[in-house]
Amino acid sequence: xxxxxxxxxxxxxxxxxxxxxxxxxxxxxxxxxxxxxxxxxxxxxxxxxxxxxxxxxxxxxxxxxxxxxxxxxxxxxxxxxxxxxxxxxxxxxxxxxxxxxxxxxxxxxxxxxxxxxxxxxxxxxxxxxxxxxxxxxxxxxxxxxxxxxxxxxxxxxxxxxxxxxxxxxxxxxxxxxxxxxxxxxxxxxxxxxxxxxxxxxxxxxxxxxxxxxxxxxxxxxxxxxxxxxxxxxxxxxxxxxxxxxxxxxxxxxxxxxxxxxxxxxxxxxxxxxxxxxxxxxxxxxxxxxxxxxxxxxxxxxxxxxxxxxxxxxxx
Numbered sequence: 001x002x003x004x005x006x007x008x009x010x011x012x013x014x015x016x017x018x019x020x021x022x023x024x025x026x027x028x029x030x031x032x033x034x035x036x037x038x039x040x041x042x043x044x045x046x047x048x049x050x051x052x053x054x055x056x057x058x059x060x061x062x063x064x065x066x067x068x069x070x071x072x073x074x075x076x077x078x079x080x081x082x083x084x085x086x087x088x089x090x091x092x093x094x095x096x097x098x099x100x101x102x103x104x105x106x107x108x109x110x111x112x113x114x115x116x117x118x119x120x121x122x123x124x125x126x127x128x129x130x131x132x133x134x135x136x137x138x139x140x141x142x143x144x145x146x147x148x149x150x151x152x153x154x155x156x157x158x159x160x161x162x163x164x165x166x167x168x169x170x171x172x173x174x175x176x177x178x179x180x181x182x183x184x185x186x187x188x189x190x191x192x193x194x195x196x197x198x199x200x201x202x203x204x205x206x207x208x209x210x211x212x213x214x215x216x217x218x219x220x221x222x223x224x225x226x227x228x229x230x231x232x233x234x235x236x237x238x239x240x241x242x243x244x245x246x247x248x249x250x251x252x253x254x255x256x257x258x259x260x261x262x263x264x265x266x267x268x269x270x271x272x273x274x275x276x277x278x279x280x281x282x283x284x285x286x287x288x289x290x291x292x293x294x295x296x297x298x299x300x301x302x303x304x305x306x307x308x309x310x311x312x313x314x315x
Contacts, residue, residue: 003054007068010061010091012084014074018067019043019088022050022058031294032094034085035060036112038103038128039210040151040202042067044186045102048283049290051182056294059097061088063108065206067189076206077213078220082112089119098294100286102126102277103247107214110231114223122293123231126286127273130224130233130260133252134215144211151240155204158197162188165198173242174272178279186278224260231263232293234286238272247273 003025009016020043024030033056035046043060044067050058063081064072074080085108089097098121101109106128113120123129135146144152159165169175169187191198214220235253239246248256257265268276268285276282 010088012072012087014064015072017061017064017072017084017088018069019059019061024057025054027055030055030057032057032059032097033290033294034089034097034099036085036099036101036105036108037063038105039148039207040066040155040200042189044189045278047182047186048278048280049286052284052287053290056290059088059092059094065203067201070201070203076209078107078111078217079115081108082115085112086116086119096121098122098124098290100124100126100290101129103128103273104210104214107220110223111219113229114226117228120229122229124289124293125231125233126276127234127236127247130256131221132215132247133249140208140212143215144208147211147215149240152207155200155202155207158194158199160197162191165191174240174274178275180280183278227260227262232289233263233265234268234276234289235265236268236271236273236276240273242272
């Protein structure tokens, strides 16, 4: 049997959160995994993982300020996003779940495990969640530019149509070797009308607030210091522009890991910050880890996963 995909609206403070649900293929008792996307992303970033894990129910919201949740009103920040996740779990009546967070979503996942520990079994943090090597002494706009660069600049751009937006992304260094129909669907979903053209759905102001909070706020450091759930961090050697050394230079990573010895670490050498999640090979590698963490019984994964996992190593 094939899996089904649906979307629901979940009431949260300030509006309704748009949530994607990939139901497991013909298995009412399948494990459930909660997925949390990155800072300018949406729930469709996880469709690659959904393809690789047909026998796991996946629940993935558009975080407030992003995707079809971009009209949710009120402040953001890691604690607010964490409470939104709790509302999603309560709305769906989920048991305690494995939480997988990518990029900013990993920081949200850490805050969620701290604020709502009874909702979480374990954490899989994908290229995020531990403190970044952020420059000191920058104002909020400078900090966002330093960390996100062109990713933040894109939010102020306008595009004539979907084809123009796809053409913009085709030039992106991170996806030169990983273009796919799923990626095109993800990118097209990102657009909302603006005058005579289209713009990315993500709120720039929310992006600034969240980036400042995850880099300079106390929510994540306090949550890491009090971490009560097993956590595995996956890092990659190349960043948002496919550039080395990525978000976690090795010296900085070693220091960050030494401060949270309860967090395990694996390095996946074959991917960049995007392709570890938004490519067939990267998602297949993640699928094996999710299957390992989500249930004690074996979970069927796509056949490609075994090959993709060769790029991973224990650190």
